[in-house]
Amino acid sequence: MSKEVLVANKEALYQKSYFNRIGELSELAPDAFKAFVQFDKAALAEGKLSVKLKELIAIAVAHTTGCPYCIEVHVKAGKSEDVTKEELAEAILVATALKAGSALAHGVNALNAYDETDEEELYKASYFNRLKEFSALNGDAFKAFVDFDGQSLKESVLSVKEKELIAVAVAHTTGCPYCIDIHTKAAKKAGVTKEELAESILVATALKAGSALAHSVNALNAYDS
Numbered sequence: 001m002s003k004e005v006l007v008a009n010k011e012a013l014y015q016k017s018y019f020n021r022i023g024e025l026s027e028l029a030p031d032a033f034k035a036f037v038q039f040d041k042a043a044l045a046e047g048k049l050s051v052k053l054k055e056l057i058a059i060a061v062a063h064t065t066g067c068p069y070c071i072e073v074h075v076k077a078g079k080s081e082d083v084t085k086e087e088l089a090e091a092i093l094v095a096t097a098l099k100a101g102s103a104l105a106h107g108v109n110a111l112n113a114y115d116e117t118d119e120e121e122l123y124k125a126s127y128f129n130r131l132k133e134f135s136a137l138n139g140d141a142f143k144a145f146v147d148f149d150g151q152s153l154k155e156s157v158l159s160v161k162e163k164e165l166i167a168v169a170v171a172h173t174t175g176c177p178y179c180i181d182i183h184t185k186a187a188k189k190a191g192v193t194k195e196e197l198a199e200s201i202l203v204a205t206a207l208k209a210g211s212a213l214a215h216s217v218n219a220l221n222a223y224d225s
Helices: 003-008 016-028 030-044 051-065 068-080 085-105 107-114 125-137 139-153 160-174 177-189 194-214 216-224
Strands: none
Touching: 016 030, 016 068, 016 194, 016 216, 030 051, 030 194, 051 068, 051 085, 051 160, 051 194, 068 194, 085 107, 085 125, 085 139, 085 160, 085 177, 107 125, 125 139, 125 177, 139 160, 160 177, 160 194, 177 194, 194 216
16 A cells, blocks of 8 residues: 555545455564464364354454454355344344443452452452342443343344354453353353354454454554555
8 A cells, every 4th residue: 555545544544445455464474474364264164163153253253352354354254154134133232242241240340449348359250249239329220231131142033052152252352251151151051062162262262363463454554654
C-alpha cells in the first residue's frame, strides 16, 4: 500500500482491503507466520467437531475479541459450510451472554475488594456464591441479565451441547475462571467429550491469536504512514 493511499485513508482504520497486507508477515517473520498458519488450519479442520460447528465457535470468539477482519473471514467461511443466519445469530448471542457474564462474574472479586476481605487468594470457587448479592444490590438489572443468559443458552436452532461448546470457547477467550468452570461442567452434562472440549478450546486459541495477527495489518499501515 502506497503512502499516498495511506494518507488519503488515515481516518479509516479498518478497510477490507487492508487485510491483503497479512501476507507481508510471511516475508517479515516467515517461520513464525508459517507455524501459525499450520496451527490455525489444524485447529479449524474437521475432527471430533464438524467444520461447521468450528466456524460457529470461531464466529462467536471473533465477536468476543472484536476483530472485524476475523468476523468477515469466519462468517464467510461459516456460510460456505451452510451456517444459517439464525444459527449465526444464536452463536453471537451466546458470545454476548458469555462476555457480559464474565464481567458480572468478576463482580464477586469487586465485592471482596469493596468489603476489604482478608483473603489472599483472588480466585476461589466459593467466591462465586456472592453473585446472588447483586440481586439485592440491583435487582432489575440482575434479573434481566439472568433472563437473557438463560434464553441465549437454551436449546433452539443450536443444541444445548453446541451452545455450551461455544460458551467454553468464549470463556477461554475472556479468561474468566468462573465461566470456564461453570460451562465446562454444563458442557459435560450436555454430553460433550473431553476430546470435543479440547477442539473447542483450540479453536478459541487460534482465533484469539489470529485476532492479534490480523491486526498486524493496522501496524503495518501505521509503520508505513
